Amino acid sequence: MSLDALDTPCLLLDRARMERNLARLRARLDGAGVRLRPHLKTAKCVEVARRMMDAPSGPATVSTLHEAEAFAAAGVTDLLYAVGIAPQKLGRVAALLRRGIRLTVLVDELEQARAVAAASADVPIPTLIEIDTDDHRSGVRPDDPRLLRIGEALHAGGAELCGVLTHAGGSYDCRGEAALAAIAERERAGAVHAAGRLRAAGLPAPVVSVGSTPTAYFARDWSGVTEVRAGVYVFFDLVMAGLGVCSVGDVAIGVLATVIGHQRDKRQIVVDAGWMALSADRGTARQPVDQGHGLVCDVHGVPYPDLVVARANQEHGLLEVRAGSNAPLPELPVGARVRILPNHACATAAQHPGYVVVEDGQVVTRWPRLAPGW
C-alpha cells in the first residue's frame, strides 16, 4: 500500500530508522555490560515493546498501571512502575503480583513506604526508593537522612526493598557534551551513593536503576549501576536532536498531513494537522533552534529547508519558513502531502490510535497503541 492511500493526519513509523535507533543503544549498553530496562511509555505499543525488550517477558518500565496491566496481558512479567505510588493504587499492584507479574513500585516518602509495607501482607511488594540526583522533580537526595528511615519502613514492614532509582530529567535542559556527561555522572554517583548508604545500614539494595535517553548516551562510567532506563531513544525527536543525542534523520515517527490551503501573502501553507495530531508540546522552544510545532519534511522524511509548523490550532497547522531564513517556501498545492517530525515523540504519539509502519515509501503494517487511560 502506498502512502498516497492513507487518510490524514496519521502517525507514520519509519521502521528502518527505529531499527537503527534500537541497535544503537543496544550496542552501546552491551559494550558497557549494563542491562537495559526500556521505558514503554513513549510507544505504548506491544509490537514496539517487543523490539525494545531483551525478551517477551521483559524487563521493562512503565509510567501508569494501565500500561502495566496491558503489557502484563501481553506477556511481560518484569515491570517497573516508575512514578511514585499513590496508596490508592496498591490494590491494583497487589492484583498483578498475585498473578505472578513482578511489578516494582517507587516511593520517596515515609507515608508511602508505610502504605506499601501495609499492603505487603500477602505478597511482599518489590519497591525502589526514588533518589533525586538533579534537583529536577521527585525523590530524596542521596544524603537525606529520610532515605534510611524509608528503607527501614519498607524492609522491616514486610515489603521487598530492592534498592534505588533515579532519573536525571534535568538532562533535557543541558547544553553540550560536557554538561550531559556531567549530569550522567551525577545521576550514577548519586544513585550508587544512596544504595551504598542503604547497604551500610544493613538494608538490601541489589538494584541501582538510572536513566534517561540523554544520560544513557553521554554516560562515561557505569560503575555500580545495575540497569539503565530509556524510552524516547526508540523514536527520537526534535528535542533529542537539539540536544545532540541524535540527528534529525534519526527521528522515526512523523505525522503525515495534507495541504488544505494557503495564505500566499503571508507565505503560509495550511495543513490538516494541528495540535490534536502533533500535540501542544513546544519542547524545542527553549532550545537554540526552535522547531515550532514540528519540522516539515517531504513524505519520505527529508526536511524542507527551515520549514516549520509555525502555529497549530486543533486541526490546522500553519507552515512557514523559519524567521530569518532565506529558504524558499516549497510549492505544495492543495492535496500535497508532508511528514512532520515531532518536538516530543511521547506527546505526539499519544495523540494517535496507532502507528502506520512504513518502509521504502510503502505501508508495511499497522501497530495499535494501547487504549487511552490510566
Add this chain to the structure above:
Amino acid sequence: MSLDALDTPCLLLDRARMERNLARLRARLDGAGVRLRPHLKTAKCVEVARRMMDAPSGPATVSTLHEAEAFAAAGVTDLLYAVGIAPQKLGRVAALLRRGIRLTVLVDELEQARAVAAASADVPIPTLIEIDTDDHRSGVRPDDPRLLRIGEALHAGGAELCGVLTHAGGSYDCRGEAALAAIAERERAGAVHAAGRLRAAGLPAPVVSVGSTPTAYFARDWSGVTEVRAGVYVFFDLVMAGLGVCSVGDVAIGVLATVIGHQRDKRQIVVDAGWMALSADRGTARQPVDQGHGLVCDVHGVPYPDLVVARANQEHGLLEVRAGSNAPLPELPVGARVRILPNHACATAAQHPGYVVVEDGQVVTRWPRLAPGW
C-alpha cells in the same frame, strides 16, 4: 459512588456547571433569534452532544471526518465539517451524503472548489466558502476577487453552494470587552459582506455562519447572520476565564489527581497528573494571569489560592504557589486528592477516554468520548 473510589488521573465533568453553561448560551442566542450550530470537537461525546444540540439530528459542527462518521452513526444528520477539505477526503464525504447525512464541507481555494464540484456528480456536495475576517488562519478575505471565482466554480460545477463561514479565532487574543465586541462585529460584517457579494453575482448564499465562544458572547449585532458556531462554552476553561467570557467557577471539567510526593524545601507538591492527563497546552501563558498547566482546586472544584501546576512531565505534575503570591501551600499529604482546571478544555479532554460525570460530590455516570483518530 464517591470520588474517593476513582482511579486517578481521570477527567471529571461537573454536570451542574455544564448545564448552567449550556443554558446561558442558549438564552443569549434565543434572545437574539439566531440559531446555534454547536461545535462537537470540544467534548467529542454523544451524551454531551445531545445536550448541546437543538435536536438529536443536529445541527452540529465537527472538526474531523471521524467525528462526522461517529455522530452520524449516533443519529446526527446535519453536520458541518469546519476545516478546509482535502480532495482525498471527498470519498468519505460522498459516502456520508449517499447515506442521507447532510454533511457540509468548507473550501477557500479554487482547486478545492473544482475538486468538490468534480466529486458532486452523484450527490451535490453542500459547500461553504471560508472567509478570513481576522487575518488569523485560513479563508479568503471578504473583498478578495477569488471569492466569486470559487463560488462560480462550485455553483457552475454542480456542487451545492450554501454560502459563507468565518471563525474569528483571533478573538482568543483579544483583551477587554471593547476589543471582543469589535472582533465579533468584524466577524459578522465580513461574513455578511462576502455573502452579499456572492448574491450580487447571482450565486446562492443562504447560509452566513459565524462564531467562536468569545464572539458568541460579545457580539452586539447579528444582522445577516443565520447561524452561530461555538464549542468550548459547554465546558469553559481557564483561557476563557482569562478573557472574561466566564468565571473560574464555570469551568465544568477538571482532572482529578492524587498527591504522590513533596519537595518541601522547594514548596512543591507532586501529583499523578502530568501533561498526559492535562495536555501540554499553555494557552494562559500569553494572558495576564498565567495559570501554569492548570489551576488547582479541592475535589469539589474550589480553587486553592494561587496554587497552580507549575510544571508537568508525562505523568507528574508539580504544584506550586504562584510566584509573588503570599498564599500558603495547602497541607496535602500523600494520597490527598485535588481537581485541576484546564487551560484549554478541548486539549485536556482529548487526553482522556471519557468523562466521569459528578454532581453534589458523587459520581452519577460515565460518558465515553469517541475513539481517538481521524
